Amino acid sequence: DGGITQSPKYLFRKEGQNVTLSCEQNLNHDAMYWYRQDPGQGLRLIYYSQIVNDFQKGDIAEGYSVSREKKESFPLTVTSAQKNPTAFYLCASSIGQTSGYEQYFGPGTRLTVT
Amino acid sequence: GQNIDQPTEMTATEGAIVQINCTYQTSGFNGLFWYQQHAGEAPTFLSYNVLDGLEEKGRFSSFLSRSKGYSYLLLKELQMKDSASYLCAAPSSGGYQKVTFGTGTKLQVIP
Numbered sequence: 001d002g003g004i005t006q007s008p009k010y011l012f013r014k015e016g017q018n019v020t021l022s023c024e025q026n027l028n029h030d031a032m033y034w035y036r037q038d039p040g041q042g043l044r045l046i047y048y049s050q051i052v053n054d055f056q057k058g059d060i061a062e063g064y065s066v067s068r069e070k071k072e073s074f075p076l077t078v079t080s081a082q083k084n085p086t087a088f089y090l091c092a093s094s095i096g097q098t099s100g101y102e103q104y105f106g107p108g109t110r111l112t113v114t
Numbered sequence: 115g116q117n118i119d120q121p122t123e124m125t126a127t128e129g130a131i132v133q134i135n136c137t138y139q140t141s142g143f144n145g146l147f148w149y150q151q152h153a154g155e156a157p158t159f160l161s162y163n164v165l166d167g168l169e170e171k172g173r174f175s176s177f178l179s180r181s182k183g184y185s186y187l188l189l190k191e192l193q194m195k196d197s198a199s200y201l202c203a204a205p206s207s208g209g210y211q212k213v214t215f216g217t218g219t220k221l222q223v224i225p
Contacts, residue, residue: 033213035215040122040217041217042118042201042215042216042217042218043157043201043203043215044215045212045213045214048212056212058212088154090156090157102147102159102162103157103159103213104159105156105157105158106156107155107156108154108155108156
């Protein structure tokens with residue numbers, strides 16, 4: 001079955017540590033995205049990638065980094081510079097780079113940093 | 115930039131009809147999405163409107179008025195499983211698939 005996977009579902013880290021969240025898709029989609037969701041807030045875009053080896057900052061990129069070395073994979077690193085890293089992180093993909101294509105979301109990773 | 119507004123919460127009765135509104139201000143218009151998100155889960159696509167009017171998909175319909183910057187999602191014959199957040203979202207202008215999401219409307223369906 002085609003889809004997007006994120007692992008792990010729950011992740012716990014100590015403050016000051018970098019942590020990498022995985023996102024893999026086998027939908028053959030060009031575009032991939034990372035969002036953060038906090039209680040009572042909508043999805044906020046962290047980074048997006050329209051094609052392999054290319055990515056752009058979203059609205060809240062500070063303290064995060066990504067790579068897009070393969071079409072299927074778009075890992076997100078939450079660095080120690082991110083002031084409030086505890087959140088629900090969602091990865092998504094869509095067929096194309098132009099508007100009008102729906103996004104398919106992974107199940108999410110809930111990160112807790114203490 | 116993009117700005118999207120929708121009510122925070124709504125309550126409706128099982129079997130009834132509910133309308134969830136969304137107003138948007140965008141620098142360019144490239145359609146409007148609606149997604150459903152159950153608590154703790156990923157959003158799933160419901161609809162995409164780019165032309166004015168009502169589009170029906172089973173119990174769910176979505177309406178768009180571009181001149182008014184307004185959309186609504188209409189849910190008929192409400193079921194308990196429809197309790198979820200409903201997210202309104204608009205792609206950015208310029209042809210890129212960068213989407214701005216509203217904060218979502220949490221719908222509670224009661225017996």
